[in-house]
Amino acid sequence: MELLPYYAPLIPLLAASILSPFTKALREYKRILNLSLVITVASHIISLLLVIMPHGLLWISRRPVLVTSFLRTTFLSSLYVDYISVFFICLALGLGILVALYSMHILKEDDAPELYYSLLNLVMASLFLLFTVGDLISLFASWELMSITLYALIFLRRSEPLSLEAGTKYLIMSATSSAFIIYAISLTYGSTGHLDFIGVQRALSYEGDLSMVYLAVIFFTVAFGFKAAVVPFHTWAPDVYQETIDPITAFLSGIASKAGIYALLRIYFLIFPLPGLDVFISFLAAITMTLGNITALLQKNLKRLFAYSSISHIGYILVGIAVGTPYGILGALFHALNHALMKPLVFFCTGELRRGYESVSLDKLEGFGRVSHELAFATSIGLLSLAGIPGLNGFISKFILIAAAFGSGLAWLAIVAIINSAISVAYYLRVLQVMFRKPKVEMTARALPSSALFPILCLTLLCIAIGLVPSPFVEWLSEAVKNSLGRAPLIISP
Amino acid sequence: MSEGLAPLLQIVLVPIILAPITYYSSKKMGIKSGYIAFIALLYSSILMSWIALSYATTGRPIIEEYNWAPVAGLYFGLRADGLSIPVALIILLLSTATAIYSMSYMEHKSGTGMYFALYLLYAAGMTGTVLATNLIQFYLFWELMLVPSYFLIAEWGYGDRERVSFKYFIYTHIGALSLLAGILATYAFTGTFSIYELSYKASMIPPEVLRWILVAMCIGFFVKMAVVPLHTWLPDAHAEAPTPISVLLSGVMIECGVYAMTRIVISPFYRFFTSFSTALTMLAVATMFYGGMMALVQSDIKRLLAYSSISQMGYMLFGMSVATYYGIMGAIYHILSHACAKGLLFACAGAIMHQTEGKRDIRTLGGLAQRMPVTAILFTVGVFSLAGVPTLAGFISEFMIFLGGFEGAETTEKVAIVIIAVLCAALTTAYGLWALRRVFFGPLKPELSEVKEASLLMLIPMSFLAVLSFLFGIYPKIPLTFLDPWARSAIP
Incomplete structure (x- = not known):
């Protein structure tokens, strides 16, 4: 029973496999959709309960738990679970539920809802694995599973040419990044003789020549930075974010990019705790923020604008990783959480705009805020939070990140982040102005269906609540960072 | 002053809490919802006068503190002393008076409920700025006075109000970010956000860094105060804002910059400041x-x-x-x-x-x-x-x-x-x-x-x-x- 939570990934996996054949039998679209949703939400909730259930070892020992494999070979297939894993799993599951709900009214009859929901479960299972595995080969396997499932989701409406182009772009970039991972893994194995996280870490401490290892770290950064949309590996993101259906865009920017962040955290702080990486990461952070923000200034399409804003926010998260102190990582995790609330919020809103006004182009949306009040309120909260206006969640984490950068001597990076904040306000504000401008053509109010209202309301309230009362979240996260990094894991063998 | 009553917290929070109520009541009451805004501000003014009286008799500052995010070094404090009482009181009195004035001014205009809701937030932002005890909370209220006033100008202003309000927001926000850089750099050296601990921790900051910190902070305050050459937003914003908002913008908001400069730059760093004199x-x-x-x-x-x-x-x-x-x-x-x-x-x-x-x-x-x-x-x-x-x-x-x-x-x-x-x-x-x-x-x-x-x-x-x-x-x-x-x- 002690290890039960570690088998939680099996639940979404099971749901994914039974969903399609079971619901097919219902024949009627509406009923298929409803049953798929119920199964998906149930599988998410059960796994969420299993994960946050007070399972002895992790909570009591207050340090990472390493479960060695049943097969005692060199290719250890082990599990490595710490507070950070639990944090990312909860984030993914919680958002997964909202995405599943929101997809309800976005899907059309020929989108095959049972397949869609089955894929959602599968991608959740792959994320689950990714956040718990303890060796590089399993990491690669779960990473690939996630990439390919996401590809299928992005490609959902393959009849639309632009969607096809975006999907292809994603596929090619994704395959390239996989090649980088494989290469990096072989470099790591070649120079350390180990594949499990702890083994590599221990081997590094008495390794003489580290040049191959540094090369491996750079390759890993390229590969995982691709998923997180770190500049210069970001080129797929705006196209894909713009063309896929909105729940998937929300999923990509809210969760999938955080998977990249998780992997980078593992690479930098667990597997390869090498000196000198901070210079490299802070450079990446600076160009990611700046390029994302400056390009976003030029966008007219709302989804593309938010895609570039996503890129810049990944840059802010990288600031925390570059700082590398517990305070900085706390900031990075907290910003990952906040970004995973704000970005899905605005993407859900753009989904509703697309449904209501048949366009997400800024000039076609003039004045919608004057008629659709709920939507305008939620979008404003999302925008102000992204802009880092105090009182909303985005500010608190951005503030921690910049304070951490100042505190650890990376003042130049902190100043770059502040300048970027200033730039970003310009385009968020432009959207706000367009929203409330007097419309040139008559705008009609659009009511939100409950499957849209609930996720949007949830995220809006969370943004405000975390902004006003951040202490429980900050405290838990700082506890999590303290109990995860730099502590020797508790090793158990089943 | 009893502990449980928390008069300072009420002064700031009552207008904020009544803002959404004002908005919703306007659907039934129309322009009369302005009376709710007026009563909220009147209540805050009366509390503030009471605090002023109690300070005048006892001579002791009134301080309230609450936990906010202790891990990140943040707490929520309010302090009324000889400097903040007169400034906070004039802000509240002017806002109260202008609330009545607004009712006549907004008579034939649309969206009065939203106007008064934003108006209350704006007034609360200014009062909070003056009463804040730590720099982050100060920054929070500093921005809280920006956002509602931006919407007020953008929605009910005159002339090219969209451009004007945009200019106003961008100028002031960049000023605020410069201030934030100063605040965070101060924190990096002193380890405190408290405005009142700064004076005896000021020596922990090396002078060559302190110079830049003060420059960054002063830029933030000078934008708000519209000191030449950072003034260009002011003539536009004050001229094109709806007149009751011009009253507050010119009457008290830009003065918050003066207050902040005295409180945060001059008082803790007095010796260093005189070299800029x-x-x-x-x-x-x-x-x-x-x-x-x-x-x-x-x-x-x-x-x-x-x-x-x-x-x-x-x-x-x-x-x-x-x-x-x-x-x-x-x-x-x-x-x-x-x-x-x-x-x-x-x-x-x-x-x-x-x-x-x-x-x-x-x-x-x-x-x-x-x-x-x-x-x-x-x-x-x-x-x-x-x-x-x-x-x-x-x-x-x-x-x-x-x-x-x-x-x-x-x-x-x-x-x-x-x-x-x-x-x-x-x-x-x-x-x-x-x-x-x-x-x-x-x-x-x-x-x-x-x-x-x-x-x-x-x-x-x-x-x-x-x-x-x-x-x-x-x-x-x-x-x-x-x-x-x-x-x-x-x-x-």
């Missing part, structure tokens, strides 16, 4: 001169008042930058007198616009004293107060500012600067009296013959401000009860 004095004189000259050539009445505000901010900066006991106290006193006088003048301009169906070009006005005698008298009071006529508040504050200037002038160059500054004050009289003459006196323009006196809802708050101007002019002891002990303890 001469440079800032010159900047102040430039601001006074530029604002006054520009006001002289304006034909738009609100733009004239906006430039006059820039010039008045120059006075305050001058008082602060000479960094003497009288100078700083005069600058803070000038917050009070300028809030009453400029608030009154903008309110008069709004009344004129309201009664003449939007005429704001001085060339189209004239002889209005025959039709709007009470407004004319009130406008005269405002102009006289700004010009420093004795028995009005402006006289006391300008007297103290220039007295402080001479007090700190050890060299002939410094004396020369102070003399130039005093001469700049003549400009105030010039543009004030000339505007008064062009608007209210001379022959009545024929198209203005149907104009009536403004409604009581406008005249009552305006008269209240005029009474305050006289009160602070005749009984300077009232504000000085608070300012004097503070200035004695804060300025060595």
Whole structure:
């Protein structure tokens, strides 16, 4: 029973496999959709309960738990679970539920809802694995599973040419990044003789020549930075974010990019705790923020604008990783959480705009805020939070990140982040102005269906609540960072 | 003062909590929802006066602290002492008076519920800025006064309001971010966000870093104060904002910059600050001169008042930058007198616009004293107060500012600067009296013959401000009860 939570990934996996054949039998679209949703939400909730259930070892020992494999070979297939894993799993599951709900009214009859929901479960299972595995080969396997499932989701409406182009772009970039991972893994194995996280870490401490290892770290950064949309590996993101259906865009920017962040955290702080990486990461952070923000200034399409804003926010998260102190990582995790609330919020809103006004182009949306009040309120909260206006969640984490950068001597990076904040306000504000401008053509109010209202309301309230009362979240996260990094894991063998 | 009552928290929170209620009640009550805003602000003002009385009798500052995010070093504190009480009180009084004024002003406009909701948030933001005890909370309220005022200008403003409000937001926000950089750098060296711990931790910051920190913070405050050359947002924003908001923008919001500068830069870093003194004095004189000259050539009445505000901010900066006991106290006193006088003048301009169906070009006005005698008298009071006529508040504050200037002038160059500054004050009289003459006196323009006196809802708050101007002019002891002990303890 002690290890039960570690088998939680099996639940979404099971749901994914039974969903399609079971619901097919219902024949009627509406009923298929409803049953798929119920199964998906149930599988998410059960796994969420299993994960946050007070399972002895992790909570009591207050340090990472390493479960060695049943097969005692060199290719250890082990599990490595710490507070950070639990944090990312909860984030993914919680958002997964909202995405599943929101997809309800976005899907059309020929989108095959049972397949869609089955894929959602599968991608959740792959994320689950990714956040718990303890060796590089399993990491690669779960990473690939996630990439390919996401590809299928992005490609959902393959009849639309632009969607096809975006999907292809994603596929090619994704395959390239996989090649980088494989290469990096072989470099790591070649120079350390180990594949499990702890083994590599221990081997590094008495390794003489580290040049191959540094090369491996750079390759890993390229590969995982691709998923997180770190500049210069970001080129797929705006196209894909713009063309896929909105729940998937929300999923990509809210969760999938955080998977990249998780992997980078593992690479930098667990597997390869090498000196000198901070210079490299802070450079990446600076160009990611700046390029994302400056390009976003030029966008007219709302989804593309938010895609570039996503890129810049990944840059802010990288600031925390570059700082590398517990305070900085706390900031990075907290910003990952906040970004995973704000970005899905605005993407859900753009989904509703697309449904209501048949366009997400800024000039076609003039004045919608004057008629659709709920939507305008939620979008404003999302925008102000992204802009880092105090009182909303985005500010608190951005503030921690910049304070951490100042505190650890990376003042130049902190100043770059502040300048970027200033730039970003310009385009968020432009959207706000367009929203409330007097419309040139008559705008009609659009009511939100409950499957849209609930996720949007949830995220809006969370943004405000975390902004006003951040202490429980900050405290838990700082506890999590303290109990995860730099502590020797508790090793158990089943 | 009992612990459970938390009067300071109520002062800030009651308007914030009532903001959404005001919005929803407007669907039933229409313009009358303004009374909810008025009552909320009146309640806060009464609490603040009560706190002022209790401070005046006991002489002990009132402090409240709450946990917010202790891990990140954040807590939520409010403090009323000799410096913050008068400033917070004038903010609340002006907002309360303007709330009544708004009801008449917003009569025929749409979206009044949203207007009053934003209005309450705006007022709460300014009050919170003044009462804040730590820099992050200060920053939070500093931005809280920006966001609602942006929406107020963008939605109910005049002219090219979209561009103007955008400019206002971007300028002020960039200033705020510069301030944030200063705050976080301070934290990196001292490990505290508390404004009150800064004074004895100031020595932990190496001087060459401290210089840049102060520059970053001052840029933030100077943008808000519209010190030349960071002033360009102000004439646009103040002229195009809806008039009650102009009253608050000019009357108290930009003064928050003066308060913040005194509280965060001068008081903790006094010794270091004095090394900037001469440079800032010159900047102040430039601001006074530029604002006054520009006001002289304006034909738009609100733009004239906006430039006059820039010039008045120059006075305050001058008082602060000479960094003497009288100078700083005069600058803070000038917050009070300028809030009453400029608030009154903008309110008069709004009344004129309201009664003449939007005429704001001085060339189209004239002889209005025959039709709007009470407004004319009130406008005269405002102009006289700004010009420093004795028995009005402006006289006391300008007297103290220039007295402080001479007090700190050890060299002939410094004396020369102070003399130039005093001469700049003549400009105030010039543009004030000339505007008064062009608007209210001379022959009545024929198209203005149907104009009536403004409604009581406008005249009552305006008269209240005029009474305050006289009160602070005749009984300077009232504000000085608070300012004097503070200035004695804060300025060595």
